Each structure stands twice: as structure tokens, then as C-alpha cells.
Amino acid sequence: MARTGLSAADYQTEFNKWVQQGYRPVNQSAYNGRFSVIFEKQNNAPAWQARLGLSAADYQTEFNKLVQQGYRPVRVCGYTAGGQALYAALFEKRPDSPAWVARHGLTANDYQAEFTRWTQQGYKPTDVSAYTVNGQDLYTVIFDKIVNSPAWVARNDLSATDYQNEFNKWAGQGYRLTMVTATSAGRYTAVWEKTGNTAWQARHGLNSQQYQDEFDRLFYQGFRPVWVNGANINGNDSYAAIWDAKDTFRQSDMQKVDAAVAKFMNDYHVPGLSFAIAKDGRLVLVKTYGYANKETGEAVAPRHRFRIASVSKPITATAIMKLYEQNKLKMTDKVFGSGALLGTTYGTLPYKKDVDKITVQNFLNHNCGGWSADLDFDPMFNYTNLNKAELISKVLNDQPLQKTPGTEYHYSNFGFCVLGRVIEKLSGQNYDSYVKSQILAPAGINNMEIGGDTEADRKVNEVKYYGQGGENPYSMKISRMDSHGAWIATPTDLVRFLVRVDDFTTKPDILQPATLSLMYAPSTTNPEYAKGWVVNKVPNYWHNGSLPGEQALMVRTNDGFCWSVLVNTRTGNIGGDMDALMWTIKNAIGYWPSYDLF
Template sequence: MKKLLPIAFRISVIALLAFAVACSESSDPVPAPTPNPTQEDIGVIDSQIEDFLSRYDIPGASLAISKNGKLVYQKAYGLADQAQGKEMELRSQMRVASVSKTFTGVAIMLLVQDGLISLDDQVFGDGAILGKTYGTKAYSNRVKQVTVKNLLQMTTGGWVVNGNRDAIDYQQQMSNTQFFNWMMDNATLNFDPGSQYWYINSNYFVAARVVEKVSGKSFAQFIKERITDPLKMSGTVLGKNGTQGRQANEATYYGQGATKGFEYNFNLERRDGDAGIVTTASDLLRFVTAIDGNPSRPDLLESGIYNQFIQGSSANVGFANGISQFNQVKFFYGALPGTRSGYMFHSNGMAAALIFNGNADYTQTNYNSFASAHDVLMFNLITKNLNVYQDIDQF
């Protein structure tokens, strides 16, 4: 299988070549959001999304925009399923890939807020959070130095195998526990923890296991109880493997180039902590407005804990504990074959969540151009045409 590159971009300056929320284990239909009947189409917004879909040959998208904590615009575009001619709907669910990392980061911060752990706690070895539970070989000094913060800030120095490839892409047939044992015996950390930034998905696989160990609950149950239920995110579920695992309202995914055919051909359920979220645009925006530090809506994190959450490392100040930032903007992006997602919020009170059921091929030139254009689109949505929205709230 072609390597699934993690993607996250820092606006204009840095390109950051950057679960599983289980509100329910069922695949019952998600109730349709009820848009305020006074919402009117906004051409200057719609044209940007429609042009992007046409330019990059993406079947459909779902958008949600908030202003000062109010959901002022939500719209579905294009097709959720091309073969059936099914239109994208507000309740259409889609994978958000690496945007899931923000959920994991917030889960860890909630445990910090509870006083159960510190970001500086060690993860492996005698007296550490996970002790010596996983693997059969003695841990290296680097492994024993890894802290919770190193996992979230991508500064562990690795978890790579076979030519510095992310371990998460290997041994797809293994259960999570089997994979963790294999990873600890076979993956390496190539740098001292804290010394280098290196975007490796396996870090968030481990972080999800930290949540389970400290909370005494499954990762899915913790996310449900502490994030999705309190925020009334009824369209957010745990992604399942293969086409048979699709939710009732989940869109069909369409890869391009070398990613075509791999949309369902990988172990999504392993990716709970780093890429497993399936949600709607409005649900994602509910989450975003609960982690934006803006008093217009209640936040999940207290101010002191929030300040830790958004603190970057000395190796990369723009990548914090599951969230990226640049100047007045905070954001994250996600990518899998047939999926591209992102959220962004600004100190001006604007926030946007945008999910596609298509994605460019991972060839460097094509993908970088596509991802940069997505970045510009998101930035424009929260910094331009700010007076076109009605004073409504559809949350």
C-alpha cells in the first residue's frame, strides 16, 4: 500500500507535512441538522467552494462557518456518492483523518486538567505511565526519555522502520495490542526526544493508549464522555474498516492517481488516536469553537490548561499539542486517500470547518499545490467577506 503521508500546513510560512470518537458503536442514521429557515445562500462563499471542487476534481464538500461563536453558515456541495448520484447533505459524515489528532490532544489536556498526569510525565519504563507493558526487548535510553509532551508535539524522534517510514503503516493485519508490541520491538527513535520535530502518526497511536491507561476507559469511551456528548456532537462516530464499516450517512471517498483503490484498503480502526474521526462539518465546528479560547462559547479547557495546549516546542513553535498555529490563526489539516479536511480559527472570532470526500494524489508537486490552495481557501473564509453573514445561530 502506498504510504499515507500525514499533512498539516502552517499558513504562508511553514508547510507542516501533516479514534476515534465513538458517540455510538451503532451505524444508525444521524438526524439531519435543522438549518435556520432564514439562512440564505451566500454567493461569494459558495463560489469559492465550487471553484475548488471543480479545479481539483473533488466530488463533494461540507462547510460550516461560525462568527463569534454562532454557526452563521452551513452548506453541502456536490455529490456524496457519484455512482448513485447522491447529493452531499449537511448530515453527511466524512473522515477527517489527522484532524483527529486535535481530539487526542484535547483528551490528554483534559487528563492534565483533572490532575491525573503532566505533559512532562514519562511514558515508558519503570514508574512511567505505560511502564514496560509493550514489547519484549529492553527499552533504549531514548524510549525511556519520551514524555507525553514529546508524543503530542511530534518530538519523540521517530517510531520508524524500513528506511525511516512511519511504523503505523505496517502490520495492518495486527490488532492494536499486537501492533504496539511489534512497534516497540522493531521501530526506532532516530533523535533524542525533544531535540527534533518529526511528524510521525505513531506518536498519536501511543497517545491514545496513554488516555486509556490513565483514565481506565477505552479511548472511544473517554472521547464520548468528555468531548462528543457534552458538545452534542451526534454525527461524530468511530470510523470502521472497509466499505462494510461505513456509517449510514457516510459519504463515499474518491482517491486520485496512486491513491485510487486505497480508500478503504487500510486498518482505519488502528488509527483511532491519529486519524479515526468520522464526523460532520457542523459537529467539527462545535468542537473547534470549544477549543478556541474565545469566551463566546464555553471551552473544554480552563485558561491555564489551554495555554499549555497551544504551547509549541523549541523544535517547532508552530506545532503545539495537537494543534498548529501561526500569528493569529490556529488550525489543523487531515488527509487520507479520498479524504481531505481542515479547520481554522482566527482571533477575529471567525472559524471554519471544511471536509471533502476527495483528495489529490500524494505526488509531491501535485499534492503541495493542492494543499496550499486549500490553506489559502480556509484563510480567505475566515478573513474576507466577514460582513456577508446573517445574524443567526444554527448550533
């Protein structure tokens, strides 16, 4: 568990919360009155103590007291508040501790002198913190005398450029970064060790949002933070951090994945892409590429939400099936007409031929008999001046069915718009409120909502969309498409949904097995479409979505995988190749970690 950018009060709140649950702080950093901390739940952890906000004198007093009780410092951070040096420290009681030395309040020259003195005696730095007080760079450092220590190197007072050069040099020789810290002038101190084959990653020079985004990216690839250092460099918060992974993907497999994604994005001029994959009910991988906003340079991160267009239909279908389970409707219930689910709320009587014969199942199966782009008229992209109720009434009044309900498959966005109104009528709630409470929340999703129409209507963490071939992503009445195409989501949200309707036993489904079987049963008019889902004989279940400026896909495979991929543009055959891309990614990965990132 990691937290960053905390005030002293917030740090104490988080400290109390996680310690009560059996966690302890294992790494912390203090800077400009704010704190970053990593908590871990460890078996057989040594006795420990933590201190915060100590003056130099108070720190020395606590140091002396705790050392007399058998503790030793393992992490000491200096920082500035109110123009004076303060200290935060972690102590542990280690019966097998090697000989150690700790120093604080060192100038750069003092640090170098202590470094030379103790390393010549066989010690090495195991903790270092740089901080600046009234314009002077100071250091805390702990040296341990470790027998048979792996080879190590340390560098001090490096510019950002020099630090990067040293990083590249030593990483290229098989060393891994073990600690890094920076002064308020952006001067870096770092230590590398030549040890182990554990996968690791390091970043520096990140602002608060960049750090959080990188934290999330690496978390969703199986990495955990082991070191974080915050600094206020030239008046701006800046973070350097190290992550490692005990169980993660093979680097060669990830190179294949990245290459496949890069080719796809290049072929289709994709600004930004995000995907998530679950295996056997476990979220195992989320990766992001490119830009959420090209103009600002904002990179796609796991937090970013995309329009999902018709991937909304399986969600609406699941909500209808939940009403079915609640005995509020039957598949054979009529939708329009006296005594029907929506009665005569919409349109003017008498209805046109066969309208009163349309059932819930007809709309779910796309065989209501009309109102389809297949038949040259999709109401949802017309009459943009009308709200949903006005649109439904106008269509019922002006657009007769072209086929007998239940006889032919013709994909109808309008039909799913009507199903949204059925949900509202039977639940007594707004469509999105019912879906959130009955479908999304039980699946652990609290981040999805109905999107807006214009660029100015973009929601928090929503990407920007880019049209190609003259398409305008912001010319549509997206908000009116709620139940057939207006949700925005992250791929992780959609995978959370999938694993709760996947008809596997790995995680409890939100519908009963018999209800799932009914939902996934192929239609008599199109054996490749069920109730809101595309299906095949394998059986795999999926749905895609496409609107100007976006393409979406979510898939449940018969061999235990669930995935979703979202992009913020569309052109040509992007949908087919996006589907192929995800199968390429699946097949490129030879080893799947055992963790669950949900």
C-alpha cells in the same frame, strides 16, 4: 420546530411536547395517514385550536362550534385514511380578521367555481389543500377579503412540468410562492404574491430523505419553513415546501461563495464538499455541494460524515489535557518503562536507547525522536495484520529511535496512537468512550465515531471516498488509527468542538484557560506546532488531515471565526488550496447574520 412523516400517534406526542413548551402549530399537512407540522413559539399569539382525524361530518360539527366561539379556520388539510376523507385543521380567534369563506370536499370543478365566485368579490385564497379520495381529487380552500392586498396569482391542476414553468415565470417577475399543494396524481395548485423583499426558497417533488436534507441545508443558511405539503404521489411520499429568512446572507455574497467552491471542486475533481462556519461562538453557515455517493446520485447534506484523518489529533490532545486537568498525568510523565504511564505493557525489555525517556509532551509535540514518515518510517501504515497492542510492541522491539527525545520535530502518527493507549490506561475506558464522554458530549457532539476500514464498513450517513492517481481509500487499517486519524464527523461537529476550545468567552470552553494556554504553547522544537495543534503568532490554531480519498481541515482564527471543511477525495496540493478556499469564503461575505444555529 418542524416534524415530518409522523403517524397520528407520533403527531399527538410531538404536539403535546411542543405545546407544553409554549409552541403552537402554525402549518400542518396530512397525507396517507401521516403528518407534517411546523411549530413556532410566538409572542402575543392569538387563541387557537387544533383538530385532527375528523370525518367530514365531525369536521363540520367542530367548524360550526368553533366559529360560534369566535374562531376561524386558518389551515385545513384533507387526507385519506381507510378509504374515507379525514380533516386536520387549525383555528385562530382573530378580533381583526377580515371577512372569510371556507370550503372543503370540493371537486376540481367545484373548486374552480368557488375560486371564480369569491375572487370576483375581492377575496383571495389564503389556504388551499389538495387530496385524493378513492381516485377523485378534492380540495379544501379558505378565502380572505384583504384590503390593499399585494398583487397575486393562482394556478390549479398543473403537471409538475407546468408547475415548474409557472414557478419560474412568476418568480422571475418578483412574485414569491405562498402556498403549494399536490394531489396523489401529481397535479399542483399554487399561489404567488408580489410582496416584500424577504429571502425565500421553495422545493417540490422531494421524497422523505430529500425533504429532510433540503430542510437541513436551508436551516443551516438561516431559513425556516413556513409551508409544507405532503402528498402520496403515485404511491410515493412527495413533499413541497416553502422557507423564508428574516436575517440571512446577501445573495451576492453567496454567489461568490458558490463560485469559489465550484472552481475548487472542478480544479481538484472533488465529488463532494461540506463546510461549516461559526462566528463569535455562533454557528452561522453550513453549506454542502456535490455527491456523497456518485454512483447512487446521493447528494451531500449536513448529515453526512467524512473521515477527518489527522484532524483527530487535536481531539486526542484535548483528551490528554483533560486528563492533565484531572491530575491523572503531567506533561513530563514518562510513557514507557518501569514506573511510567504504560509501564512495560508493550514490547520486550530492555527497551532500545532512549525509549524510556519519552514523555507525554514529546508525543504531543512530535519530538519523541522517531517513528515518523519524516525519518522514512511511519509504523501506522505498515504491519496492517497487527492490532494496536501488537503494533506498538513490534515497533518498540524493532524500530530504534533516530533522535534524542525532545530535540527535533518529526511528525509522528505513531506517537498519537500511543497517546490513545495512555488515555485508555488512565481512564479505564476505551479511547473513543473517554473522548465521547469527556470531550465530545460536553461540546454538544453525539454524532462522531471511529470509522471503518472498507467500503462495506461505512457507517450510517458516511460518504463514499474516491481515490485519485491510483490511491485506494479502502486499503488502510483506519480503525487502528483511532487516536491519530480515524474519527468520522460532519463539519458542524468539528466546529462545535472548536468553539469549546477556542479560548474565547463566547461559549464556555471544556478546558480551563491555563490548560488551553498550555495546549496552545508552541513547541521549542517547532514554533509552528503546539500540543496536537498547528499554531502561528497571530495566533490562529488549526489542523489538517489527509488520507487517500479524503482531505480535512479545521481552523480557529484570532478574530472570532471557527470553521471546518471536508471533502471525499484528495490529489495534488488540495490541502493548501482548501485552506485558501475557506479564507476566500470568509472574505467574500460582507454581512454575517446574528443568529446561532447550534
